[in-house]
Amino acid sequence: MKDLSIYIIDDEQTHADYTKLLVDSLNYPTEIYLSALEFLKNYDSLHPSVVISDVIMPDLTGLELLDKMKDWEYLPSVVFLTGFANVSMVKKALKQGAYDFVEKPIDAESFIKILHNAIEHASNQYQQYSELLELNRKIGLLTEREKQIFDLLLSGVTNKEIESQLFISKRTIETHRLNILHKFDAANLTELMSQFIKHNKAI
Numbered sequence: 001m002k003d004l005s006i007y008i009i010d011d012e013q014t015h016a017d018y019t020k021l022l023v024d025s026l027n028y029p030t031e032i033y034l035s036a037l038e039f040l041k042n043y044d045s046l047h048p049s050v051v052i053s054d055v056i057m058p059d060l061t062g063l064e065l066l067d068k069m070k071d072w073e074y075l076p077s078v079v080f081l082t083g084f085a086n087v088s089m090v091k092k093a094l095k096q097g098a099y100d101f102v103e104k105p106i107d108a109e110s111f112i113k114i115l116h117n118a119i120e121h122a123s124n125q126y127q128q129y130s131e132l133l134e135l136n137r138k139i140g141l142l143t144e145r146e147k148q149i150f151d152l153l154l155s156g157v158t159n160k161e162i163e164s165q166l167f168i169s170k171r172t173i174e175t176h177r178l179n180i181l182h183k184f185d186a187a188n189l190t191e192l193m194s195q196f197i198k199h200n201k202a203i
Contacts, residue, residue, distance in 0.1 A: 004119060006030045009039050009053040009065070010081070015104075019052060019081065022108055026115060036060035045074055048126035050099075050118045055082035055089070063089070066096050074129040077118040081106065135195060141183045149176045153189060154196065 006028050010016040016032045023030050033039040037059050039051075055062035062080050069075055075097050082089075083104035090101050099118050102111055142150065145166075152162050159173050166173075177189070186192035 004028055004048045004050070004122060005044075006050045006052065006115075007033065007039060007043070007076075009033045009036055009051065009057070009062070011035060011054065011057045011059075015054070015081075019106070022106065022111060023052070023115065025112065026119070028119075036062070036065040040065070040068065045072065048122045049076040050115065050122050051076045051078045052115075053078060053080055055080050056084060063093055063096070066093060066098055070096050073132070074126060077122040077125070079114060079118050131198075138184050142180065146176050146180050146183075149173060150180050153177070154193060 006023055006026070008016050008019050008023065008030065010019065010032075011034050013034065016034065020030055020032055031042075033042070036053070036057055040060075043049075053062040053065060060068075062082070066078055069078070077099040078097065079099055080093060080101045081104055082101065093101065099121055100114050102114060139147075148166060149162060152165065157165070159170060162168070162173055163170060181188065181192060184192050184195060186195065
């Protein structure tokens with residue numbers, strides 16, 4: 001993915017430089033941050049990304065960083081580097097959304113393989129995130145009445161029941177339905193609903 005970026009977070013400059021040397025072979029824009037706080041201040045979530053972070057750092061540890069990131073709408077693929085990993089730490093990080101762990105000293109070949117997978121994962125996650133943003137944008141185009149009607153349609157309510165609940169005619173419902181389909185670029189109601197089911201989203 002052309003617009004993907006890779007971020008390296010390590011408080012040891014020499015370690016960060018070595019990691020970047022390996023990452024540069026992948027030909028993606030790469031930035032180094034010597035602290036997790038510095039990364040948080042500068043991170044741009046408007047494109048897919050992979051974060052390669054040390055675990056033990058003075059200002060904010062890798063796990064503390066991940067804890068701050070876990071509720072983001074788009075979570076980058078986070079790969080941790082550590083020479084002090086234990087089962088408990090790994091389980092906690094993976095549960096919080098980390099993509100993988102790499103033990104130091106780094107084995108270049110296996111590290112690059114992990115990064116290739118992390119990049120693919122980041123791209124897929126970002127695609128879903130972008131689709132969700134677009135879905136939210138389209139929802140914002142609906143009028144209040146259209147939202148009411150779509151919510152009822154999504155719940156399986158028939159046109160006749162909508163007429164009764166909203167006190168509007170069948171023709172009015174059909175007009176709103178066509179407007180809704182147009183705003184979501186959907187050919188029919190099934191196609192429209194599939195957009196929401198895919199992202200497990202309700203209006």
